[in-house]
Amino acid sequence: MFMENEKINNNIIEVQGLTKKFSDFVAVDNISFSVDEGEIFAFLGPNGAGKTTTIKILTTILQPTSGKIFINGSDPRTEQNDVRRAFGIVFQDPSLDDELTALENMEFHGVLYKVPKEMRQKRIEELLKYVELWDRRNELVKKFSGGMKRRLEVARGLIHHPKILFLDEPTLGLDPQTRNHIWNYIKGLNQTEKMTVFLTTHYMEEADKIAQRIAVIDHGKIVAMGTSAQLKEKTKTNSLEEAFLALTGNIMREEEANSTDRLRMMRRMRH
Amino acid sequence: MSTIYILWLRQLKRYFRSKSRIVGSLGQPLLFLLAFGFGFGQVYQKAGGGNYITFLAPGIVAMGIIFTALFSGIEIIWDRQFGFLKETLAAPVSRLKIMLGRTLGGATVASFQGLLVLLLAMAAGFRPQNIAFLPLALVFMLLISLLFTALGTAIASLLSDMQGFQLIMNFLIMPLVFLSGAFSPLDGLPKALTAITVVNPLSYGVDGLCHTLIGVSHFGLLTDFMVLSVVTVAILIVGSYLFSKIQI
Ligand SMILES: Nc1ncnc2c1ncn2[C@@H]1O[C@H](COP(=O)(O)OP(=O)(O)O)[C@@H](O)[C@H]1O
Numbered sequence: 350m351f352m353e354n355e356k357i358n359n360n361i362i363e364v365q366g367l368t369k370k371f372s373d374f375v376a377v378d379n380i381s382f383s384v385d386e387g388e389i390f391a392f393l394g395p396n397g398a399g400k401t402t403t404i405k406i407l408t409t410i411l412q413p414t415s416g417k418i419f420i421n422g423s424d425p426r427t428e429q430n431d432v433r434r435a436f437g438i439v440f441q442d443p444s445l446d447d448e449l450t451a452l453e454n455m456e457f458h459g460v461l462y463k464v465p466k467e468m469r470q471k472r473i474e475e476l477l478k479y480v481e482l483w484d485r486r487n488e489l490v491k492k493f494s495g496g497m498k499r500r501l502e503v504a505r506g507l508i509h510h511p512k513i514l515f516l517d518e519p520t521l522g523l524d525p526q527t528r529n530h531i532w533n534y535i536k537g538l539n540q541t542e543k544m545t546v547f548l549t550t551h552y553m554e555e556a557d558k559i560a561q562r563i564a565v566i567d568h569g570k571i572v573a574m575g576t577s578a579q580l581k582e583k584t585k586t587n588s589l590e591e592a593f594l595a596l597t598g599n600i601m602r603e604e605e606a607n608s609t610d611r612l613r614m615m616r617r618m619r620h
Numbered sequence: 621m622s623t624i625y626i627l628w629l630r631q632l633k634r635y636f637r638s639k640s641r642i643v644g645s646l647g648q649p650l651l652f653l654l655a656f657g658f659g660f661g662q663v664y665q666k667a668g669g670g671n672y673i674t675f676l677a678p679g680i681v682a683m684g685i686i687f688t689a690l691f692s693g694i695e696i697i698w699d700r701q702f703g704f705l706k707e708t709l710a711a712p713v714s715r716l717k718i719m720l721g722r723t724l725g726g727a728t729v730a731s732f733q734g735l736l737v738l739l740l741a742m743a744a745g746f747r748p749q750n751i752a753f754l755p756l757a758l759v760f761m762l763l764i765s766l767l768f769t770a771l772g773t774a775i776a777s778l779l780s781d782m783q784g785f786q787l788i789m790n791f792l793i794m795p796l797v798f799l800s801g802a803f804s805p806l807d808g809l810p811k812a813l814t815a816i817t818v819v820n821p822l823s824y825g826v827d828g829l830c831h832t833l834i835g836v837s838h839f840g841l842l843t844d845f846m847v848l849s850v851v852t853v854a855i856l857i858v859g860s861y862l863f864s865k866i867q868i
Pocket residue numbers: 371374376394395396397398399400401402403609610612613616868
């Protein structure tokens with residue numbers, strides 16, 4: 350049965366009944382969704398909803414508690430290498446080497462992802478210029494501001510052109526102008542290379558503008574899924590913001606979210 | 621190949637950019653050289669024991685190396701805490717290659733550190749018995765470095781906090797050093813201790829260094845070489861398995 354399904358649709362990401370528990374706490378609660386090849390798909394939800402946890406599982410660095418997952422036809426649990434060859438990722442949490450320069454961080458990534466030398470150098474220069482870090486390429490990353498680091502991380506994630514690009518709140522902390530600029534680049538890749546983009550965000554207008562389909566996620570569950578228009582229609586509202594409110598019974602819970610984040614930090618320190 | 625190279629290069633860059641690490645890890649061996657070489661050494665010489673520093677130098681070099689080598693495992697924990705580890709974990713490269721790159725990098729640094737200690741010992745009056753054996757001594761320094769870098773890295777793959785790692789290292793290093801023949805001959809030990817020295821891989825490293833630097837050997841060079849190589853490969857394999865199990 351399932352094999353037939355797989356042949357009929359061309360889902361590059363297929364998730365069925367995915368659950369992740371951290372001891373008793375259910376961070377991702379039985380979610381199912383699929384993403385078409387070439388689609389731009391967004392997870393929209395407040396902090397603590399389970400977006401990052403899902404991305405970590407899809408990208409092989411965290412084991413799920415249960416559920417079926419196929420990334421480009423392979424299982425991240427058992428066929429990690431095939432899965433890793435199919436995607437690129439920009440993590441939400443810091444992931445740069447502070448003791449290396451911007452250029453060295455880029456080089457490291459390019460070599461790790463086996464981008465041929467000439468193409469590597471060309472893309473690194475192009476991307477660093479695009480995010481306006483070319484002039485500072487030989488400075489140690491530890492001297493960079495938060496925004497500069499974020500721009501560098503996004504640029505680094507775009508050196509190799511994977512089939513699927515995971516972006517976990519890529520524009521968090523960037524000013525609107527820079528955010529637009531970066532999204533333009535990513536949309537370009539989506540169009541010219543048919544790159545599938547899976548992004549998470551808690552900026553409404555970003556999800557609205559960029560994603561073709563949106564999954565609204567709250568407390569580990571997908572509460573609704575569809576195009577922005579479909580979500581509005583379903584909730585009989587006029588904006589995605591209102592739709593979100595109607596779906597989750599809440600506006601973005603920033604304060605609450607911050608306290609879960611702190612808890613998470615504390616948990617991390619203890620382990 | 622390029623994967624291993626870029627990982628190796630990263631370790632080297634990080635090391636040479638951190639002068640405090642270079643100087644800091646020379647402190648301990650330097651202390652031993654001074655304490656033994658000029659303190660006890662005088663007493664020893666007066667008692668007719670010959671030049672004590674000659675017998676100490678290989679052990680101090682070995683000690684300098686295993687300190688740096690084992691502690692280089694902590695870089696995995698740093699990478700985990702500062703977030704960089706994700707970058708290598710999600711990359712489409714085999715875990716064995718990541719382990720090899722890291723181990724080669726850490727081992728290069730540790731060997732370099734060993735070489736510095738050797739030069740310090742020579743400055744303090746140590747003379748290798750036969751200059752022609754020096755390249756072979758370097759080979760053994762590299763082997764010790766590889767083995768203990770791999771071990772430190774494997775242990776660090778299991779842990780996520782630095783205190784835990786430091787604790788384990790402190791419990792591990794002293795027994796490893798003192799039951800390796802680094803500071804006392806292996807002959808004539810009680811049976812129980814002999815058993816420990818035989819399973820302590822550092823014994824073979826120290827023995828190899830003693831052979832090549834001062835011409836004294838307990839196990840024989842070939843045994844030393846074989847044991848160190850086989851144990852290193854085994855640790856690398858176990859280490860890449862442990863590394864592949866890391867979750868963030
Ligand atoms: N390693 C962990 N251990 C325990 N709880 C965790 C861990 N990682 C995440 N969580 C918890 O899981 C929930 C979902 O987190 P996350 O996936 O980061 O949410 P989001 O990315 O949507 O903000 C949060 O409540 C968070 O505290």
